[in-house]
Amino acid sequence: MNAKLIGAVGTFAVAALLAGPAAADKTKIDFWFGNSGDIAKRVQEQCERFNASQADYEVVCTSQGSYDASLQNTIAAFRAGQQPTIAQVSDAGTLDIMLSGAYYPANKLMTDMGYTVDWKDYFSGIANYYATSKGEMYSFPFNSSTALLYWNKDAFAKIGKDHAPATWEEAAADFKALKAAGYACPLGFNISRDEVWQLGEQFLAVHGEPIATRKNGYEGLDAELSFNKGKWVQFVRDLKGWYDNGEAVIKSKETGQTFIEAFANGDCQVILTSVGDHGNIGRTAKEGLNWDVAMLPVYEGTDRKSSFVGGASLWVLTGKSDAEYKGAAAFFDFIAKPEEALTWSTVTGYIPVRNSGFEYLNQQGFYKEAPYKGRELAIQSLTASPAEDPAPQGIRLGGLLQIRQEISNGLQAIFIKNEDVQASLDTAADRGNQILRKFEQTYAGKTLP
Amino acid sequence: MEKRATFSSTTIGLLFALPMLVLIFVFFYWPSGQALYWAFTLEQPWGGGNTWVGLQNFRQLLSDPYYWGAISRSMVFGLGSTSIAMGVALLLALFTDREMRGHKAYRSVFIWPYAIAAPALGLAFRFILAPEAGFLSLINQIWPGLWNPALDGTDAMIAVIIAFSWKYVGYNFIFFLSALQSIPRSLIEAAAMDGSGPMRRMWDIQLPLLTPTLFFLLVINITESFQDSFGIVDIMTQGGPARATELMVYKIYFDGFKGLDYSGAAAQSIILMGLVVLLTIVQFRFVERRVHYK
Numbered sequence: 136m137n138a139k140l141i142g143a144v145g146t147f148a149v150a151a152l153l154a155g156p157a158a159a160d161k162t163k164i165d166f167w168f169g170n171s172g173d174i175a176k177r178v179q180e181q182c183e184r185f186n187a188s189q190a191d192y193e194v195v196c197t198s199q200g201s202y203d204a205s206l207q208n209t210i211a212a213f214r215a216g217q218q219p220t221i222a223q224v225s226d227a228g229t230l231d232i233m234l235s236g237a238y239y240p241a242n243k244l245m246t247d248m249g250y251t252v253d254w255k256d257y258f259s260g261i262a263n264y265y266a267t268s269k270g271e272m273y274s275f276p277f278n279s280s281t282a283l284l285y286w287n288k289d290a291f292a293k294i295g296k297d298h299a300p301a302t303w304e305e306a307a308a309d310f311k312a313l314k315a316a317g318y319a320c321p322l323g324f325n326i327s328r329d330e331v332w333q334l335g336e337q338f339l340a341v342h343g344e345p346i347a348t349r350k351n352g353y354e355g356l357d358a359e360l361s362f363n364k365g366k367w368v369q370f371v372r373d374l375k376g377w378y379d380n381g382e383a384v385i386k387s388k389e390t391g392q393t394f395i396e397a398f399a400n401g402d403c404q405v406i407l408t409s410v411g412d413h414g415n416i417g418r419t420a421k422e423g424l425n426w427d428v429a430m431l432p433v434y435e436g437t438d439r440k441s442s443f444v445g446g447a448s449l450w451v452l453t454g455k456s457d458a459e460y461k462g463a464a465a466f467f468d469f470i471a472k473p474e475e476a477l478t479w480s481t482v483t484g485y486i487p488v489r490n491s492g493f494e495y496l497n498q499q500g501f502y503k504e505a506p507y508k509g510r511e512l513a514i515q516s517l518t519a520s521p522a523e524d525p526a527p528q529g530i531r532l533g534g535l536l537q538i539r540q541e542i543s544n545g546l547q548a549i550f551i552k553n554e555d556v557q558a559s560l561d562t563a564a565d566r567g568n569q570i571l572r573k574f575e576q577t578y579a580g581k582t583l584p
Numbered sequence: 585m586e587k588r589a590t591f592s593s594t595t596i597g598l599l600f601a602l603p604m605l606v607l608i609f610v611f612f613y614w615p616s617g618q619a620l621y622w623a624f625t626l627e628q629p630w631g632g633g634n635t636w637v638g639l640q641n642f643r644q645l646l647s648d649p650y651y652w653g654a655i656s657r658s659m660v661f662g663l664g665s666t667s668i669a670m671g672v673a674l675l676l677a678l679f680t681d682r683e684m685r686g687h688k689a690y691r692s693v694f695i696w697p698y699a700i701a702a703p704a705l706g707l708a709f710r711f712i713l714a715p716e717a718g719f720l721s722l723i724n725q726i727w728p729g730l731w732n733p734a735l736d737g738t739d740a741m742i743a744v745i746i747a748f749s750w751k752y753v754g755y756n757f758i759f760f761l762s763a764l765q766s767i768p769r770s771l772i773e774a775a776a777m778d779g780s781g782p783m784r785r786m787w788d789i790q791l792p793l794l795t796p797t798l799f800f801l802l803v804i805n806i807t808e809s810f811q812d813s814f815g816i817v818d819i820m821t822q823g824g825p826a827r828a829t830e831l832m833v834y835k836i837y838f839d840g841f842k843g844l845d846y847s848g849a850a851a852q853s854i855i856l857m858g859l860v861v862l863l864t865i866v867q868f869r870f871v872e873r874r875v876h877y878k
Contacts, residue, residue, distance in 0.1 A: 207841050213630060213631065231628075235628065389820070389825075390714060390716045390732075391715065392717055537842075540838065540843075551826050573848070577635070
């Protein structure tokens with residue numbers, strides 16, 4: 136494995152040497168990101184718009200294929216001294232880079248380069264997810280999303296309903312009715328590592344329950360997982376009940392069709408997924424599919440809190456020249472323009488990250504028309520509770536991806552091997568805690584900013 | 585007296601060997617040394633420093649029942665895929681050697697799978713073996729619920745073993761075929777004249793003469809099955825369902841490359857390396873005795 140890692144470092148060193156000294160009067164800066172496919176094309180277009188908008192800087196944007204690969208490549212390049220100026224880091228990698236000291240804080244960068252940024256303009260839920268415990272922004276929120284419930288209106292009409300379930304009690308009755316009406320897959324879901332965030336983290340967020348102590352880790356590296364102690368246990372039990380009754384069906388790449396494809400195809404009637412899939416589902420939906428989105432349901436009697444933001448933010452790395460930092464600042468200034476927010480939200484399903492961008496989109500009537508209607512619910516969901524609400528507003532846990540893997544393994548044991556719900560979740564939490572302790576020990580002596 | 589230029593043989597020898605030694609050092613000893621060092625520390629991924637923790641990483645791994653599960657799954661995977669890949673390849677090579685119809689085409693076609701990258705292979709097999717949409721979904725239409733690698737651990741293990749074996753059948757086939765073709769025809773013809781049939785000749789002449797190749801491929805296949813399977817596992821099952829296909833090498837890949845736990849992954853790769861070395865020693869010690877090189 137290490138041979139590969141070193142090999143990768145070597146490759147990047149060579150690539151950077153070859154790509155580096157292009158004789159040009161423009162300052163070139165590198166921007167590495169993890170999105171692929173259609174989204175990668177949209178990022179590329181944004182970079183081209185920036186390059187065309189001014190004559191001093193040229194940003195070279197390179198997709199690394201996935202969030203994990205992008206982070207891995209950035210780290211390898213950083214350790215070899217060949218890092219890009221701007222790197223995209225997803226929610227799961229945020230804490231590692233925050234503790235690394237390998238970055239130029241975004242707020243400091245903009246001040247140093249003479250830009251004034253109204254940090255309060257960022258939606259609080261989005262800002263808080265990436266901010267330090269003191270509320271300082273070290274990175275720029277970039278592609279942001281949150282989970283929504285997607286529902287098939289025609290199927291619900293068959294059971295005499297014209298609205299999506301707002302509570303899980305209502306949802307349970309709907310699933311039952313849909314099943315009775317002959318639908319084979321009332322709720323499509325998956326419990327693989329990459330698809331547990333909407334079932335777990337988002338559920339806990341909207342219910343205002345912690346995933347871990349110490350305010351989900353914002354207040355210290357000594358946080359302990361606590362998702363196995365609250366309402367979520369009941370939710371997993373309910374989900375398992377629906378699964379056993381055939382009202383909820385696992386749909387994944389391994390079974391042959393993801394739940395998103397199953398929904399777009401009309402095979403599943405309800406799914407929970409990112410607002411980022413809104414555009415994709417719109418484009419790939421079977422002809423005549425009559426669908427809409429709603430906020431995630433909560434259990435009856437719950438005071439709804441803000442959901443968490445998903446996606447990634449942009450970090451500026453250390454070890455670059457002043458000219459390159461000027462270029463980076465100019466790029467951030469450019470992508471913060473409301474017009475850019477409009478284009479970005481039009482071509483992707485991602486939401487604007489600033490209030491001003493959102494207002495601009497509203498003025499343009501963006502959310503009134505069919506393909507984009509409903510996406511404003513993501514903003515509503517992200518801002519359901521005020522910024523000063525004591526409920527956790529993000530997750531700041533080390534080894535988050537490994538913890539998700541443990542949760543996923545726990546859920547798979549419950550759903551596939553019929554193991555006890557509480558015992559499996561306890562095991563997942565125990566094993567997650569071991570990951571947290573190891574992480575804490577790795578960064579011994581460092582304090583969380 | 586004729587004058588002769590003399591060279592110190594040691595220096596010249598070393599000079600000729602130097603490029604190779606440098607390559608081996610850069611691509612093998614250096615990274616292995618780094619991994620060995622990391623295995624005894626806690627390394628911060630961004631390079632902010634590390635702490636010496638002695639054997640802690642190893643102790644944690646070896647006291648984890650799930651890690652032992654991964655070790656035994658790797659064994660099952662290694663034995664399963666090696667026997668399928670070698671058995672099928674040997675059969676195909678024996679048939680091709682008998683110059684059955686179309687043998688010229690097989691000879692070049694069978695090596696192709698080895699040239700396919702593991703992720704592409706995984707993608708293809710995920711589709712072929714998908715319980716609801718793939719080719720094998722036909723089975724489920726006849727016996728509902730019989731085949732489901734997405735929800736059944738045993739099926740998932742069978743699926744990754746099949747995909748991995750499929751890749752190595754081609755590789756083994758080439759070795760078997762060339763070994764078979766280097767067996768003197770006169771031996772086989774003599775046996776045929778004495779009245780032994782094809783099966784007898786395979787069993788008594790060809791197989792014994794193949795033992796060096798069999799042994800070589802056994803060592804290679806076992807080693808590769810422990811190291812080369814993470815791409816297929818990552819695409820086909822991600823180690824699931826419920827850890828059923830979490831092999832040692834996939835765990836290394838996931839912990840190190842995705843989870844940024846460099847030290848844990850380094851310790852695991854040291855354990856994996858030790859295990860592969862041990863298995864190879866066992867094979868040389870006990871299996872090689874039965875090999876006849878001449």
